[in-house]
Structure formats: structure tokens, C-alpha cells
Amino acid sequence: GESVGLHLPTLSVQEGDNSIINCAYSNSASDYFIWYKQESGKGPQFIIDIRSNMDKRQGQRVTVLLNKTVKHLSLQIAATQPGDSAVYFCAERTNDYKLSFGAGTTVTVRA
Amino acid sequence: SAVISQKPSRDICQRGTSLTIQCQVDSQVTMMFWYRQQPGQSLTLIATANQGSEATYESGFVIDKFPISRPNLTFSTLTVSNMSPEDSSIYLCSVEAAGTQYFGPGTRLLVL
Numbered sequence: 063g064e065s066v067g068l069h070l071p072t073l074s075v076q077e078g079d080n081s082i083i084n085c086a087y088s089n090s091a092s093d094y095f096i097w098y099k100q101e102s103g104k105g106p107q108f109i110i111d112i113r114s115n116m117d118k119r120q121g122q123r124v125t126v127l128l129n130k131t132v133k134h135l136s137l138q139i140a141a142t143q144p145g146d147s148a149v150y151f152c153a154e155r156t157n158d159y160k161l162s163f164g165a166g167t168t169v170t171v172r173a
Numbered sequence: 174s175a176v177i178s179q180k181p182s183r184d185i186c187q188r189g190t191s192l193t194i195q196c197q198v199d200s201q202v203t204m205m206f207w208y209r210q211q212p213g214q215s216l217t218l219i220a221t222a223n224q225g226s227e228a229t230y231e232s233g234f235v236i237d238k239f240p241i242s243r244p245n246l247t248f249s250t251l252t253v254s255n256m257s258p259e260d261s262s263i264y265l266c267s268v269e270a271a272g273t274q275y276f277g278p279g280t281r282l283l284v285l
Contacts, residue, residue: 108273
């Protein structure tokens with residue numbers, strides 16, 4: 063079946079460095095993608111989204127890149143801070159509004 | 174965005190019993206969703222609950238086990254019936270609002 067997956071389950075990054083989290087998707091019909099951050103004991107928090115008619119979108123310290131040719135999505139976090147330590151999920155959506163989630167990448171920020 | 178609350182935030186239950194989880198949204202929304210997140214894993218959609226229609230369940234989830242109510246545009250409940258230890262999970266409510274999906278804080282359920 064079609065699925066969303068993440069390339070790396072864990073990422074350790076030095077405070078102040080940039081982080082890149084990758085995600086592969088396989089459903090070519092997906093037209094909307096979302097990155098969520100989930101801290102321990104909390105629900106997923108919306109970070110940034112991108113529609114399939116775009117290839118880049120920037121937010122505050124975060125950038126999402128979408129490469130539809132190779133079905134790849136990435137989240138870049140600039141100047142990573144201790145508060146960025148969390149599990150990050152990518153999710154894809156088709157036209158029925160259902161989200162399909164990747165496995166999640168655990169980001170640990172080293173002081 | 175939408176602000177979502179869930180009750181209870183956590184519970185410990187005995188096998189064979191049932192638990193009803195409440196989800197309240199601060200604005201009217203058409204589409205609500207219930208997800209399950211097993212320990213250390215990703216999110217799996219249980220069902221979609223739209224006001225005025227029966228909930229639609231994903232493969233592997235049935236109404237007898239997870240009955241859902243959606244009485245109005247700001248509220249929904251999910252019941253986990255006849256619980257077993259395998260039902261120990263985080264149950265999350267989500268809504269479609271402003272073109273995206275937002276999640277509640279989750280209900281952490283432990284079944285003994």
C-alpha cells in the first residue's frame with residue numbers, strides 16, 4: 063500500500079546548528095502536506111504546511127521543501143534550540159481530508 | 174487555528190470495562206477525527222466523525238468497539254468498549270479548521 067515514511071528515526075543536533083528532517087511519500091495523489099511537532103506528553107502541534115503546487119514554504123525558523131519528482135518532503139529548522147527537542151511527524155493528505163502519518167523522527171538537541 | 178480540549182487527560186482502567194473520551198472544540202467545525210497512537214509509534218486514524226452523519230471507520234476499527242457520537246459542531250465522544258491491555262494507547266481528537274488539521278492534547282489510557 064501507499065505510505066508516508068521518514069528516512070531517519072533519530073536526529074541529534076548541536077544547539078545553534080540547523081536541522082534537516084526528511085520524509086518520503088508514495089501517494090502521488092496527495093495534494094497537501096503537514097509537519098507536526100510532538101513533545102512528550104502532548105498532542106501533535108502544527109508547525110508548517112505546504113500544498114502540492116508549491117516547492118518551498120518558509121515560516122519562523124522553519125522551511126519546508128517539497129520535491130514532487132522524487133516524492134520527498136523535508137523540514138529545515140534554523141538555529142536549533144533545546145525547545146526544538148521533540149518527535150517530528152510528516153503527514154500527507156489526499157482529497158478526502160484523511161491524514162496519513164510517517165513513523166516520526168526524534169530530534170535531540172545537544173547543549 | 175482551533176483550540177481543542179479532551180477529557181479525561183489520562184485514565185487507568187480494568188479490562189472488560191469501557192471508557193468514553195470527550196473532545197471539545199472552541200469553534201464550530203464540520204470534520205472531526207479520532208486517532209490512536211500506540212506507545213512510541215505514529216498516529217493511526219480510527220474514524221471520521223462529521224456532524225449529522227454516521228462516523229466512517231478505517232480498516233481494522235469497528236463501531237462496536239469504538240462507538241462515536243457527534244451531537245453538534247463543537248463536540249464529539251469516542252468510547253473504547255470492552256477494553257483489553259492492547260487498547261492501552263493515546264487517543265487523539267483532531268479537527269479540520271482553516272484548511273488544516275489541529276490536534277487535541279490526547280487521552281492517555283492504560284488498561285490493566
